[in-house]
Amino acid sequence: MASTRLVYILAIGVFGILNTEMGIIGILPYIAENYQISLSQAGSLLSIFALGVAISGPTMPLLLSKWPRKPLMLLVLAIFTMTSILAAWAPNFETLFVARLVPALLHPVYCAMAFSLAASSVARKEAPKAVAKINMGVAAGMVVGIPISNWLAVHFGLSLAFLFSALVTALVFAMTVLYIPNSLPKETISYGEQLRVLRKPTLWLSIVFVISLNGSIYGVYNYFVEYALAVSALSTNVVSVTLLVYGLMNLVGSGLAGRLLSNQAIRTIQGVLLLIIAIYSSFLVGGSQRWLAIGIVTFWGIIAGISANITQYWITRAAREALNFANGLFLTAANIGVIVGTTLCGLGINQYGIRTIMYGGIALVVVAMVVFTYQRFYERSAYSEAVHEI
Structure with missing residues (x-):
């Protein structure tokens, strides 16, 4: 209690x-x-x-x-x-x-x-x-x-x-x-022991993963109002309501994430990465259809809520022995991700138009997938070597 x-x-x-x-x-x-x-x-x-x-x-x-x-x-x-x-x-x-x-x-x-x-x-x-x-x-x-x-x-x-x-x-x-x-x-633990977690390759891979995944979410979200007005042709009032629904679905996603990560963490992360690509692809195909776009945003809000939990979980998983320091690193990586995603998608808009934010989002998720896959392979290899030495 x-x-x-x-x-x-x-x-x-x-x-x-x-x-x-x-x-x-x-x-x-x-x-x-x-x-x-x-x-x-x-x-x-x-x-x-x-x-x-x-x-x-x-x-x-x-x-x-x-x-x-x-x-x-x-x-x-x-x-x-x-x-x-x-x-x-x-x-x-x-x-x-x-x-x-x-x-x-x-x-x-x-x-x-x-x-x-x-x-x-x-x-x-x-x-x-x-x-x-x-x-x-x-x-x-x-x-x-x-x-x-x-x-x-x-x-x-x-x-x-x-x-x-x-x-x-x-x-x-x-x-x-x-x-x-x-x-x-x-x-x-001492300051030195906390800083020693920076020697772990898995922590640095986790940081890159968080930057990429958070950059994907916020690179698209930060320009979504313009996308909704220009591509989906939503009115300003409907955009406001749609963003509120997105936020409320974030809360739903966060609630679901706790159970999913407790029971099937790896499968949850793999599934979310694939679903984000599917969501951005759906915007590219059907984003000009108003009601379809609103439906996609609703589902996107749930997945983004789960994603926020995944990024925090993945860094602290790599540095459990220094949770406070790891959570500080998570906040920094998440904010760097916002900067990276916003900059990348902004450059795409300047060169090719507002629709390209979805390509920027997909590109960053692919980076996250590659890093995640490599990290899992590295962890399994390190574990096998440790067992073999024993």
């Missing part, structure tokens, strides 16, 4: 962290108007957050791995709350920029702890199910935060959109004080 409550509080906390990061997408035009800047300048608030996460992912969770867990969680939540309040009444754009950068550096600290604590709070076989609940918080933060922030900015002003983020993290702060025990497990 206590472990279940812990996991749910962590999932809500991750929702608050991701809402702070992604909710700003829904209010960028209002930020540009409020501070008299261009939309691209306002967009730098999203880029600086992602860059901060990518940089701090492998460093901050490692450096702070020896700190007591509960005080560290409270520190991160307090800083997120205070910087969101600062953002609500930032006198100028420079202040708002700083209010975005500071929490970005601590984002991987909380998320890495959430994944690690969820996994370690249950039996090893049940760990994927616990982690899936954390990923549901991630998906909800990315999906729910954007329309809520937009609605608050439209009806009550820009400040209320930022204060919503502050309210969520403040509530989680209170729940952490009241319901999370002081005696949470912390990393017991």
Whole structure:
């Protein structure tokens, strides 16, 4: 019971962290108007957050791995709350920029702890199910935060959109004080032992796999609004609803992933890789048919939700002895994947048009498949050699 409550509080906390990061997408035009800047300048608030996460992912969770867990969680939540309040009444754009950068550096600290604590709070076989609940918080933060922030900015002003983020993290702060025990497990191995996992070839292969798979998902998703408008000829209102359905299906996929990875991890990964190729191919063949496109998006949302769990599972599987550090590496690899996928698909759009995002997505999944197949072959060979030596 206590472990279940812990996991749910962590999932809500991750929702608050991701809402702070992604909710700003829904209010960028209002930020540009409020501070008299261009939309691209306002967009730098999203880029600086992602860059901060990518940089701090492998460093901050490692450096702070020896700190007591509960005080560290409270520190991160307090800083997120205070910087969101600062953002609500930032006198100028420079202040708002700083209010975005500071929490970005601590984002991987909380998320890495959430994944690690969820996994370690249950039996090893049940760990994927616990982690899936954390990923549901991630998906909800990315999906729910954007329309809520937009609605608050439209009806009550820009400040209320930022204060919503502050309210969520403040509530989680209170729940952490009241319901999370002081005696949470912390990393017991030394910094050197944690860094030694970087010697493992399987970890580096896992990192490339995550970059490729996440790049495939977000390389297509980040340009999908334009694709839906230009190719599928959906109205702006239908696109908004379709993206909301995609996000809700992400939650469904995350829920399914816990059971699938607990029982048939390898087959699940193989199946998902093939299904992503099938989904992008379906867009190429039938993406111009409105209702078919909406149906494909719905199924894509489920598979993308499972994919998010797969990427986290695959890196931590390769470095179980240093979970906190591994989860930090996962966050960095996932963000690099977003950059790689967005850049590759963007170059395709510039050269050949919006339809090419699907080819970019397929290309990155094929890379993920090749890396995954090679890694499995390498692991089997290494295991056979070890047995032979014994």
